[in-house]
Amino acid sequence: MEERKETTATTKKKQCFWTWALASVIFRLVLIHFSRNLNLASRPEISTPLTSLRRLAEGYWLKQSSVSPYAGSMYHGSPLLLSILGPLTVRRGEGQHNHLICSDFMTAMLIRATGQILQMTYNQSLKSLGIVRLLERSEILSSGDIAGLVYLWNPLTIVTCVGSSTSPIENLFIVLSLYGACRRLVPLAALGWVIATHLSLYPAVLVVPLILMLGYGPDSPPRKLFLQKTSIKVGKDPSIGIHDQQKEMASQPMLPIIFSWPLVIHFILWASLWSFYVLLLCGISVNQYGGLGEMFKSSNTYGFILTVPDLSPNIGVLWYFFAEVFDFFRNFFLMVFHLNILFMILPLAIFLNHRPCFLAFVYIAISSLLKSYPSVGDSALYLGLLGLFVKELADIQFSFFLFCGYVGTSLLSPVMHNLWIWRGTGNANFYFATAMVYACLQDNFGGGECECNA
Amino acid sequence: MSDLGADVNYHKFHPQSENNICSRGINTVGIIRAPRGDGKEAIVLVTPYNSSKIDLAEASSLAIAYSVFSLLTRVTWLAKDIIWLAADSRYGEYAPVSAWLRDYHTPVFGGFEKLGSEICYESNAHHRLKESPITERNISDDFRRAGTMAAALVIKVSGRNKEADDTLSIYAEASNGQMPNLDLINIVNSLAVHRQGLLVKVEKFLSLLDSKYLRIVGEVFESVGYIARSLNPQWKFGISAADYMEGAATLASSLYYQALGIPTGPHGAFRDYQVDAITLEISPKALLNNKVRQTEFLQRGGQLIEGVIRSVNNLLEKFHQSFFLYLLTSPSKFVSVGVYMIAFALLVAPLPIVAASLYSDANKKHRTSPFPKSADDEHRNILQSWKWLYAAKQVFIIHCLGVFFYFSNQMPDWISKIVTWIILGSPIIYAYAAQSQKREWCILKSMTISAAFIGLCLMSVINFATAEIGALLLVPMCLVAHPLRLDLGARSLKAFTRVACNLVLGFIGFPPAAFFVLKGAFEGFESVNISDFWNWIACLCAWNSATYLYICMVHLPCWALCIWILLHPC
Secondary structure (H helix, E strand, O other): OHHHHHHHHHHHHHHHHHHHHHHHHHHHHHHHHHOHHHOHHHOOOOOOOOOEHHHHHHHHHHHHOOOOOOOOOOOOOOHHHHHHHHHHHHOOOOHHHHHHHHHHHHHHHHHHHHHHHHHHHHHHHHHHHOOOHHHHHHOOOOHHHHHHHHHHHOHHHHHHHHOOEOHHHHHHHHHHHHHHHHOOOHHHHHHHHHHHHHHOOHHHHHHHHHHHHHHHOOOOOOHHHHHHHHHHHHHOOOOOOOHHHHHHHHHOOOOOOOOOHHHHHHHHHHHHHHHHHHHHHHHHHOHHHOHHHHHHOOOOOHHHHHHOOOOOOOOOOHHHHHHHOOHHHHHHHHHHHHHHHHHOHHHHHHHOOOOHHHHHHHHHHHHHHHOOOOOHHHHHHHHHHHHHHOOHHHHOOOHHHHHHHHHHHHHHHHHHHHHHHHHOOOOHHHHHHHHHHHHHHHHHHHHHHHHHOO | OHHHOOEEEEEEEOOOOOOOOOOOEEEEEEEEOOOOOOOOEEEEEEEEEOOOOOOHHHHHHHHHHHHHHHHHHHOOOOOOEEEEEEEEOOOOOHHHHHHHHHHHHOOOOOOOOOOOOOOOOOOHHHHOOOOOOOOOOOEEOOOOOOOEEEEEEEEEEOOOOOOOOOEEEEEOOOHHHOOOOHHHHHHHHHHHHHHHOOEEEEOOOHHHHOOHHHHHHHHHHHHHHHHHHHHOOOOOOOOOHHHHHHHHHHHHHHHHHHHHOOOOOOOHHHHOOOOEEEEEEEEOOOOOOOHHHHHHHHHHHHHHHHHHHHHHHOOOOOOOOOOOOEEEEEOOEEEEHHHHHHHHHHHHOHHHHHHHHHHHHHHHHOOOOOOOOOHHHHHHHHHHHOOHHHHHHHHHHHHHHHHHHHHHHHOOHHHHHHHHHHHHHHHHHHHHHOOOOOOOHHHHHHHHHHHHHHHHHHHHHHOHHHHHHHHHHHHHHHHHOOOHHHHHHHOOHHHHHHHHHHHHHHHHHOHHHHHHHHHHHHHOHHHOOHHHHHHHHHHHHHOOOHHHHHHHHHHHHHHHHHHHHHOOOO
16 A cells, blocks of 8 residues: 555656656747847856857858868867757757757756665665664655756756857766766766866866765765764664664675775776767867867867956956956966865865765866856756755755845846946946855855755 | 038938837938047937927927037037937937937948838838939938947927026936936036026926925924034035925936936937937027027027037047936936935845844744654754745745736737736735645745845846835835734734734835825825826836836735735734
8 A cells, every 4th residue: 555655656756747847848948939139148147258159150150161160269169069069050040959958858867867866875875874764754855856857947057058058068968977977887977077078177077076986886974874883783782672673784784885996997998988089089070270289279178268368257256357467477376266176176075075976066066166167057057966965955054045145146147247238337346246246155055065064 | 401511311210109000200410520530429419300390499499400500510629520310200209319329320231221111111202302403412311420429419499488587408317217427417507507597407396395294304404404503613514495395306306207217308319329418408488489589599509509519529538437326406416326325225224134034033933953853853854944945936936927917018918917917816815725834924024025125136226216216115015014813813002003004005015006196195186097007007118117127026026925924824
């Protein structure tokens, strides 16, 4: 009887999920048709010099005219994206949006699958720790479904999809790598990681959580809890109440706390294979225009991301700063800003080594805050992944204020931009103030997350 | 115009009309190229006239402009080009100016057809103008341009006024409460008052001048100033009661016209392209029916305009030193943004504080012990910190209805009527539907107050005057909202006064009710008509005013949520 009730509940949940997922796709299609006035593609919060589809169209046109796509200093992305998305930008239709909608949908499916795996491992580790009673209740909140729906219905995701930006594709590959690592599918994880790094440089820091995930397995409670349980089992006499559970536990195998090196070595091999393949394809693609050297020239792709030559406003904090810094100190401050991300890798990895999925989430949040050309597509990704950790975030104190802050900032930023550029009664300080508030919000958000997982 | 040696062209435009009647208008544009200038900047003079029926006043405005124009062709100090736009105002004064500006700023290359000319297929023969080949040398059909516009003046002459002297009325508000730089108004005012001896007026609410309460407040201020001056002769902030009342009436009018978001004259079209522009309406003290009076009037008006153009001509940069955000209290006095923002900030500051305190109170009441005794407690703890999501969902649904309402003018009538009734009926529906869910009203109120705060802050950046008036109506209602059942059950004086306040504020918060009450207070209750409100809303909608956006997406949803809280079952 209970099983039948459970199966009806799960089928109802599944139907609920699929109806909402399809509704979000339909909503995106409707919005694409009716949103010409909003000019989403020209807003700096949505399309940055790296992710704008207009620039991709110009790069493709240059390529068709037998000139290097990087000659116009408009396009700064990967040559592979040019070959895939370029032909779609030629006709003035909605073709490019279908790809973005598909990638959003697939990202949501992958997040859901990752959530299910995480939940399974969570239940297993609870079982092995002996906290059986929590298992019954935790079936109600399916974090995978919630996370998938949060990603699909997040207004930031919808606006990025409708606004012709290539962020959904980058997000898809990041989530693909996380999913592959959770499922211990090494080639898939390596593919996702290589392509995500190739498209935008910052997912390279995800190599640490991916290796931890492949080595230790997905998120689990801290290892000392397991050690405590074994010591209790060995030392004390069985007391009343946990008598049966201990006997149960004694018959269950202990979760292995070993780091599986073979998987990691496989991952490194596959990653080098995939990166070699990607570089080969890129080389073929730009062969006529100077080969790979053209791509790696400074201020074309990776040099553009690292040296930040384009200071058009966006929702990050680098553009305003680098508009004022003297040339003498420019390289120094570039290093400071990029090392800011790298410095946080090691301490967080030590702190959160038992929860590599959450570690990946924190890395994504940090890189979307401190990267050189952030957009709301990056925030969309980590807000979507937030849903995977709903149970752990139960203690977060300021969720309400952060929510209001996000709503207020995302509405205030276009208004300030309008005031500055179109009306002329504001100036760059207004817009930068909004960007700073947004950065503070993300900081508080990340800090709150880490704190309640302490 | 071409006789004077200016470049002339005819600009044909198609004003948008509601019934898609094919209408055409022709503006006449004349450009004087400054002989010693570099041709990069221009000053624009606009004179609207009704080409099918010209009356004496419009003819006088054309006459003033023509005399100034002919002077400027001969003068030596001209550094910027002068454009004279004689706008065909058969279908309204704003449309020809905005059409000309749109075509001016979007050059079309390659000889493609202008947009809008596909709508009407009329042969040119119907509207061909008589051309005499001898005299009209420089007239062309090409669109002539003259560089960026430094400033623009719209000149109108109206009928006879009741004052003792020739009067100049200044209209400065553009769309969404934007104002030209204060320097332009200062130039016009000082030249008119000190050089020409004209009487300068700005719009004010005449009914406020008779108000007894305002007189009492003015006299209080006067006595306070007198006392302060007697204590310390250097404290000279006193203001006489008459000055206070005039200033208050002008301030209220300035605030209202900015809040409407509708331009008060054809100069509003210039603001969209960041050009400072004002409308000058000159009205003579006597009928201009004999030559002496006409000459005198033309001379005064012409000298004023020549003085303004000469001042703008000598500028090296566009106006940017003075204020863009201000409220006029008289033609020569103003309140700047640094002063009036404080009032708004004080009004809106309690909102986040109350929201935070309500939220933390609601959370504290239900915090169980930190160690979960059972799985139920843990589950409840998880849901506890995400409880505000339910309130967020309700607030979001109401705001979605507001968005729907905003876009309903583009949908057929029956949909918008249904949506209207849904919004108005939603509190009652919810009050019955939510019987089973005893949700916290504290968190709902906290969420409503946060939504109101965000909406008001955003609106204050877009159009301050709307946000100010909206805050005056919305903030008390949001702060005092309390479920009526709790208060009626309490039976104390405090609870009773709160119920009374809630009912009064809830009534005034409803936009039509507020409109009727304020209109009745200012113009007397006899002139109030039910359809006035819909006309007013339709007007706001037609001009794409941000005030309509505010009413639909912030004011109406917050009002509906407050009524929801009032009717909350608990």
